[in-house]
Amino acid sequence: MDxxxxxxxxxxxxxxxxxxxxxxxxxxxxxxxxxxxxxxAAWWRQRRGDARVFAIAVLAPVATAVAYVCSELLKSAVDEERPCRAVANAPAPLVDCPPHGDWSFPSNHATIAGxxxxxxxxxxxxxxxLTGPMALLMAFSRVFVGVHYPHDVVAGLVLGGVVAVAFVRVSTGAAARVARAMRGSGAGPARWFAGSGPAGFSSEARRTPAHRD
Structure with missing residues (x-):
């Protein structure tokens, strides 16, 4: 059917x-x-946000990279041939069909987009x-150009979204503590990267209770 x-x-x-x-x-x-x-743009925008929101902005591309790695591991386990070679009587793909061994399930592009x-x-x-329609269009385009089955891109979108939420949830606390430390650092590059927070680091520090072990 697919x-x-x-x-x-x-x-x-x-x-x-x-x-x-x-x-x-x-x-x-x-x-x-x-x-x-x-x-x-998200990183730059959140340099004036609180430490937690800034941390998520920094974690976003890392979470996407982790999702890509998960997609690659799943590809290696499933070994599904590309439809541009496996489906009989289908039109030639609009782009080059990836070589044998570059498996189809799930779609890396859809995983990254999700x-x-x-x-x-x-x-x-x-x-x-904005990002939702972008991800859906990217996933659909992989079927449209002929290099993935529909189930490949659906699985990729779901995998990417789930991994991103899980990774951000697990990592935000530690990343926020690092962001606060960078904002109070004596190193100029660290302070520039982390930004000043919503009203400067000193104001944020006053609002944030000291962490005690």
Missing amino acids: SDLYRDITDRADDTPSWVQHVAELWTEAGLLLFGALFV AAAVALALTWRGILW
């Missing part, structure tokens, strides 16, 4: 105007760069209206 859906989507992709195909080819890779730019969309939303309220 092969039939894959064939339906790629048949429609093959019939679309060439400019639509070129946009899909571009988006399937360029979307990753846009997520990277949003990571930088993790990035969720992690950014955890640190930047309201941005999910």
Whole structure:
């Protein structure tokens, strides 16, 4: 059934105007760069946020990288052949079919997109209206260009989102303590990277009770 859906989507992709195909080819890779730019924007924006929110902004790309590693490990365990080789009578993919051994399940691109969309939303309220559609379009584009089954990209989105939430939840406390230490550090680069907080580090420190072991 998934092969039939894959064939339906790629048949429609093959019939679309060439400019639509070129946009899909571009988006399937360029979307990753846009997520990277949003990571930088979130970090810069939260340099004036409290330590916890700033910590999540810094953790967002790390969580995405961890999700990618999980995706790669799962790929190696499942060993699903790419549909551009496995599905009979399907149109030629719009991009080069990855070589044998670069397995299909789950989609790395969809995993990265799902993790990035969720992690950014955890640190930047309201941005999910942008990152959510971006992630969905990136996932769909991987089927549209012919290199993944629909179930590959659905699994990737779910995997990325779950790993991002779990990683951020586990790591935020320690990362926030590091952020507070950097804001009070005597090292200029550390203070610049962490920013001053919502009203300067001294104000934040007064609001934050001292941690005692």
